[in-house]
Amino acid sequence: NSALLFEGIAHTLAQPANNGEFYLTDAFQYMIDHGAKLKVEDVAGWYDAGKLDTLLDTNRVMLEKGRARRPADVQGATIIEPVYIEDGCTLTGSTIGPNVSISAGSTVTGTTVRDAVIGAKSRLIDCVLHDSLIGDAVLLERVHGSTTVGDNSEVRGEQ
Template sequence: MKIILPVAGKGTRLRPHTHTKAKSLVHVAGKTVLEHIVERVLTVDAEELIFITDDNGSQIEEFMEQHFPGVNCSYIVQKERLGPAHAVALASPRISAGDEVLVVFNDTIFVTDLAKIPDLCADCDGLIYSKEVEDYQRFGVNVVKEGYIVDMVEKPDTPVSRLAQVGLYYLKDGQGFMDYLEKTIAAGDTVKGEFYLPAVFMRMIRDGIKFCAPEIQAWLDCGKPETLLETNRYLLSGNRVGCAGTIENTVIIEPVSIAAGATVRGSIIGPNVSVADGCHIEASIVKDSIINADCRVQSMTLAESILGDAVQLTGSPRRMNIGDHSLVIME
């Protein structure tokens, strides 16, 4: 199986954290988003990981060489921003007859068992993974009839379906899929100047190709600061990553992840806190936050915060003389 990972894009919704790094290299629950995704796709027999990158591609390549040195990877640069279907189509030279293809977009971390693909795809030609949502108006949804997808509707006004597409796709015939991508691009089938995958899949469905829409267990958005913190909470509660760093005179309120190279002294950490390698935290209270590598936090109270790499944040203790029946709110 060939795995296509489109990791291009500026990640504008995650700024300032994506000003200097690829959006898939932002940390959550003790690992980068990319690390979470790659660990999941490597549960299948992956012959090659094909990364579609932009000008941050060297960061992706360096990361993979460091963290997954034994994995066969290739890198293709998307020089024109022509949409997700165009990005996936750039992998065409790497896809041969007989190749299965799994496409994984990097704004979300999925929770599902990819080993079940052969069983899920026994009576169809591909899988467009889905998740039932209440706010269906925000997403492109799959309309299913008698077990197969018959239509796709972008941000429907009425609840024709609540099965949102989650950015995870499997195709039995990878080369055939590439042919349909080429046809869609040649036909100029765009939305606001960009090529999207639903147009490709609907062309395939009209030609009799059958897709199922299996539901994943969890769909974890990493595209915005607030959703990144939600994902951090979810992953920490599920994995109990634990504290490997130097911990002195500190109260830990689980779940917490503290990397081996971090030091925490005289603080209260947790719940739902990730502290990366090289950090030093002292005399601070931190909860519901992500602290990236090489940060120094001194005498601070942090909640629902994200610190990028090598941030220095220093506060000061407060001296107060407060009388009876007082109410003090400090935000």
């Protein structure tokens, strides 16, 4: 019953956050408490997107299981599958992949990146990144290694 699920979600969001997070299982419990019967299924894996390593692992699994895509006209970059590149990205003189997702409007120039998720409208210039999570509207310049950068941030390495 989707109406009861949305009611359960609204109820969950009205409660104080548990360690800064809300859990869908609380909405499921609300449904059960209000008479719903839920079916249980075994799953092959469980991924906690609240942790960097499992978020990147989830990205990898999603790409391997068919979520990979790239625009038809990726020029100026070497692509190592699997990747997910939204339309509207500009890739110049870069190597992208494997296991990289890039959101719309991002620009990647002179950069090598693997095992990473890059948010929308971010700019990566002369970086070498792996195992990284980059938020929306981020400017990274001359950054090397593994990093996590939140939305609307700028990080510049040494020249």
